[in-house]
Amino acid sequence: MRSVFDEKRAARRGVALGAVGLLGLTGCGSADASAEEQVEVPEDAAVEQLSVEVLETFEHDPDSFTQGLQLAEHPEYGNVFYESAGLYGESDARIVDPGTGEVLASQDLPADQFAEGLTLTDTDVWQITWQEGVAHRRDPVSLDIVETVQYEGEGWGICFDGERLVMSDGSSTLTFRDPVTFEETGTVEVTLDGEPVYQINELECVGGQVWANLWQTDQIVRIDPATGEVGAVVDAAGLLPEEDAANADVLNGIAAGAEEGTFFLTGKHWPKLFLVRFTTA
Template sequence: MKISLLATLLLATQSQAPLTPQIMDVEVVRSFPHETDAFTQGFLFADGVLIESTGREGQSRLRKLSVVTGKPTQEIKLPDDVFGEGTARVGDKLVTLTWRSGQGFVFDLTTLQQVGAFAYEGEGWGLTYDGEKLIMSDGSSRLRFLDPETFAEIGGVDVTISGQALPRLNELEYVNGRVWANVYLTDFIVRIDPVTGKVDQISDLSALFPRERRKDKLGDVLNGIAYEEKTERLFVTGKNWPLMFEVNLTPRTEGQ
């Protein structure tokens, strides 16, 4: 990330003036174990089950997790030559991206057996589904829209914050008409209007799992947003973090 952009995010969260976008702080409801060999890429709920996809060649997995233990109750490995990335649920399927191989996979939600594959241009980072189209990030400031059946690119939107392009959009989650995105290498989650591309909220999660507690202070970054619509529970985690957190996000009050 460009230093000027990171500075923009930091200054926004530290300002005491009325702000647009709105600044949110994190409150931990409870924490749960998370496997420290899980390089988290995709994170979502499907029918009450927490699903995670992980990355790195030879280590990429798609699995269902026990929330209580953090351990997989069902798991498959991706091919050893791909680097797993974001995952989205589409009906009774799970769609998973890979980083630089230009290849996506489709799995049966119940069995996790592969039932399809597709190709795309560029890198694959995050993926979510708004009920009509897949929304994909590729490391740039653009969100790409894909047809959920053919996986053809059907549009997109450029994401900006205060008029400035916001790159490194990573893991995605669709929540109540907005796209939430981790900003890679930061402890921020941004909320994006998918029509205009404007960031209308920044959540500062830097207090959640301080960098001095991370084994790899640069690599073990915040990544993973799972929202359960039925219960309105929000879970977050990070790459190789020992914990995942159920959290609430609260507006920052003046003077904080």
């Protein structure tokens, strides 16, 4: 039996290409010309090099072009993932069962908006868009849009550190924003051993640090938001088994787990989601 979500998804796909052509296939955003595919850690740099230990594996919707992921408590469904799924004509905000990958609730974006990162504050869900310059403040229970605000530039990833929003735009800059008004309050440049780090994508704020996927790579970096310095680089290559990778896109989606030091990782069109721990390589 098809669920209401499946019916909504089929209807979205029916209008997606006619509404906006093939723009959504270009990916997350326009990469900086200075960007390299992988960051290299100099031998004498004071940067931790970490690998991934898989603790558990879960099902994930392979049709989700995952842009943002966060574990949180929902008053009706209990422990859930809030997830943002992208692509023109297919973008939505959704609430997902962590154990099964089932979509419990979702709200579509207009067909001409490409959803990017998503995060929860103490009272709201903020979801950003790629090139449309709009952010939606949503009710965390229903996912209904409460307010829509505008911002300059592209939107890639976003997280909440308990006091402020931290947002990426694919460059080497992180932008800080007020969690109520979304107004910009400051910026910091991200560097590794003094060199700028580009392609900063999906973000997770935890323990006073910002963990970030680097777009088009299997790397995750840990950033000190006070200085912008990268203190650790995680190599997550090979996380998705080869038999599952044929129709999958890049690693993208990081959420802090319930147990300290654990994270959930997935990717765009990945059929699996992993509970992991980062360990010394």
